[in-house]
Amino acid sequence: MLFGVCRGPTYEMAKSSLNAMRDDVDGIELRLDFFAEINLGKLKDLLKNWNKKVLLTFRKTSQGGGFSGSFQEQEEIWKKLAQLKVDFVDLEYDAPESLYDLVRKIFSCAEVISSYHNFEKTPVHLTEILQCMKLHRADIYKIATMARSSLDALRMLEWVKESSQQKENVIGICMGDEGRITRILSPIVGSYLNYVSLEGDAAPGQLCLQDLLAIYRYREINQKTKVFGVIGYPVEASLGPSFHNPEMARCNRNGVYVKIPIKKEQLQELFQYIYKLRFFTGLSVTMPLKEDVLACLDSIDPEAKGIGAVNTVVFENGKSIGYNTDGKGAVGALEEKITLAGKNIVVIGSGGSAKAIAFALIRKNAQVTILNRTEAKALDLARRFGCKGGSLSMLRDLYLVGYDVLINTTPDPMPFTQENICEGCIAMDIKTFPEMSLFLQKAREKNCTLIFGRDMFYYQALEQQALWFRLKNQLSLSSESSEDSILKS
Numbered sequence: 001m002l003f004g005v006c007r008g009p010t011y012e013m014a015k016s017s018l019n020a021m022r023d024d025v026d027g028i029e030l031r032l033d034f035f036a037e038i039n040l041g042k043l044k045d046l047l048k049n050w051n052k053k054v055l056l057t058f059r060k061t062s063q064g065g066g067f068s069g070s071f072q073e074q075e076e077i078w079k080k081l082a083q084l085k086v087d088f089v090d091l092e093y094d095a096p097e098s099l100y101d102l103v104r105k106i107f108s109c110a111e112v113i114s115s116y117h118n119f120e121k122t123p124v125h126l127t128e129i130l131q132c133m134k135l136h137r138a139d140i141y142k143i144a145t146m147a148r149s150s151l152d153a154l155r156m157l158e159w160v161k162e163s164s165q166q167k168e169n170v171i172g173i174c175m176g177d178e179g180r181i182t183r184i185l186s187p188i189v190g191s192y193l194n195y196v197s198l199e200g201d202a203a204p205g206q207l208c209l210q211d212l213l214a215i216y217r218y219r220e221i222n223q224k225t226k227v228f229g230v231i232g233y234p235v236e237a238s239l240g241p242s243f244h245n246p247e248m249a250r251c252n253r254n255g256v257y258v259k260i261p262i263k264k265e266q267l268q269e270l271f272q273y274i275y276k277l278r279f280f281t282g283l284s285v286t287m288p289l290k291e292d293v294l295a296c297l298d299s300i301d302p303e304a305k306g307i308g309a310v311n312t313v314v315f316e317n318g319k320s321i322g323y324n325t326d327g328k329g330a331v332g333a334l335e336e337k338i339t340l341a342g343k344n345i346v347v348i349g350s351g352g353s354a355k356a357i358a359f360a361l362i363r364k365n366a367q368v369t370i371l372n373r374t375e376a377k378a379l380d381l382a383r384r385f386g387c388k389g390g391s392l393s394m395l396r397d398l399y400l401v402g403y404d405v406l407i408n409t410t411p412d413p414m415p416f417t418q419e420n421i422c423e424g425c426i427a428m429d430i431k432t433f434p435e436m437s438l439f440l441q442k443a444r445e446k447n448c449t450l451i452f453g454r455d456m457f458y459y460q461a462l463e464q465q466a467l468w469f470r471l472k473n474q475l476s477l478s479s480e481s482s483e484d485s486i487l488k489s
Contacts, residue, residue: 001026002218003055004209005197008035011042018050020198024209027053027087029195033066038077043084055088055113055193056081063092064117064144071096082106088193090115090142093133100136113171113193114138118145119204122152122174126159130170140192142171146204147179150260154273156182157189161277164190175204177236181229181258183207187221188279215241216256217249226255227279228468231262231270231293232286237433239454240284243461253469255281264292271296274315282468283313284461287411290324290352297322307359308384309352312464323467326353327360329460330430333451334405337426340364346398348416349409350377353430357409358385369403371395373415395420406443413438421446430456 004021006028008014014035018028028050032038047054058077059065067074078089078099089107091100093116104112114133122145123129133141147153153174160172160182169192174182183206186194200208212218230240236259244257260283262270267289274280285293290309294300297310298319304310310322334340343366347358350372358381361368368387372378375391382389392415399420406421407428414437421427427443428451440450465471 001053001192002194002196002212003027003029003053005029005031005195005203005206007031007197010036011039011046014046017198018046021209022050022052024213025052025196027055029055029057029090031066032056032058032077032081033060038080040080040083043081047084053087054084055090056084056086057090059090059115060092063094063115064119065092071099075099075102078103079106086110088113088140091136091138092116093136093141095136097136100138104137111139112137113140113142115142115144119175121146121148122156124155126156126172127163130163130168140169140171142173142193144171144173144175144203145179147174147176147182149266150178150181150262151266151269151273153179153182154270154277157185158273158276160186160191161189164192175206177205178261179205180207181260184212184216184218184256184258185221185227185279187218188223188225188227189277190223215245216258217245220249220254221256222254224254225279226253226281226468228255228257228282228284229260229280230257230284230286231260231267232289233261233263235259235261235286238284238286239432239457240461243458244465247461247465251465253465255468262289264289267292267296271320275318280315282315282464284464285311285313287351287353290326294322296320303359307352307355309355311352311356311460312467314467324352324356325460325463325467326356326430326456327358327363328463329456329458330357330407330428331360331364332459333455334361334426334428336455337449337451338404340366343367343404344398344402345369345405345407346371346395346403347407347409348372348392348395350374350381351409354409355381357407357430358387362387366405369394369398392416406448408437408439414442415439418442418446421448423447425449426451428456429453432457 002025004025006014006017061068088111090113093114156172156174163170171193196209230238248255300322304322304324307324311326312323314321345366345368347370358368370378370381370389371392378389405426409430424447427448429437429440430453432453
């Protein structure tokens, strides 16, 4: 069930929130601890036309609430609220047993939620916390903790899944930006309730109602939904959710795509959780993990192995397979503007994306030169791929001769001077944010044809979905022999 969170603080604002969420939620949580006043008449008026479920919460500040009074004062307010007909009441896990007894008595038809909040971290032993919470008899137990990394969120999802399979009525939520996946994926793991607010500001990391429903298609998520995500650090600017989720909706594919910020040192543990959870079908891999992820995989597609970088992972039969669609994405975007065979193309950078793009361009019979600040890295790639390479200073010489395409694969917004951009060439920056990089701004001043990161992203993302959903008729993946024809040992 999805509950909209209403914090008031005025009854006029509360009524507006209820009306705005009415058609999209299963119930409303009234956070009365944040209301400016507790007025029984106004509360009855607020709820008189509300025909969905109601949850009352009056939480103390020690548990993240807005009420700073004593438990005795809290009891008096609950007595005042007894005239309201509600479906759920929420009490702090450390409230005295007398308060639990009182609430169970005066709200005899309501289910009691016992809540534990930790705004500092996600404790390791969540099951032990649940056992302590059971000292108070409740119908549902809620654990909400702060995620310090995506690993915390995955651990919470694992705990909820295991608990719900054991017929426990639990709610498990991680707060903070890195805990958002616990809110999006809650129907898959069997969390009893989920919470959302109109503007996404009721709790740290909470999504707004529009994003949860429109971007992540929350109402369509079920226990058969395939989960995909982008891993890297940072991933906040990733276009993945805004492309993959609508594309899966358009094609009637039961999947959801989320952001999973992960650092290099967390990769191995990430894969351990993915294997335990069993609902992940694929990953996108972005900077800086495209090369580091190789060590985590069970097998690697020959083309990705030849490139030495992976941007796509498929999970199948308990195993992981790595692919690379970056090169195909770049080729797709470039071929809208130019025929690649025989063209002189300069690739700036030596990371995973640069490798994939150079590899794909050489297969298209382009004349590729790889340049990098660290010349040795560029020369190493050039030897592997059988093309030219050198330091960034070499761009001046190439400018004097002339080239057709200049591609920046580095995070640097302007790794070279404007005077070395050829007038009227094609200029491509693979970054998606900001869309108009400083490089592209300078290239536009020299009458260049611009290709944005989103253009490449579109084509490589289509290839990713073809891999994830095994759409063989859409795949244009390499064979064993293609690696040998390009790579030089």
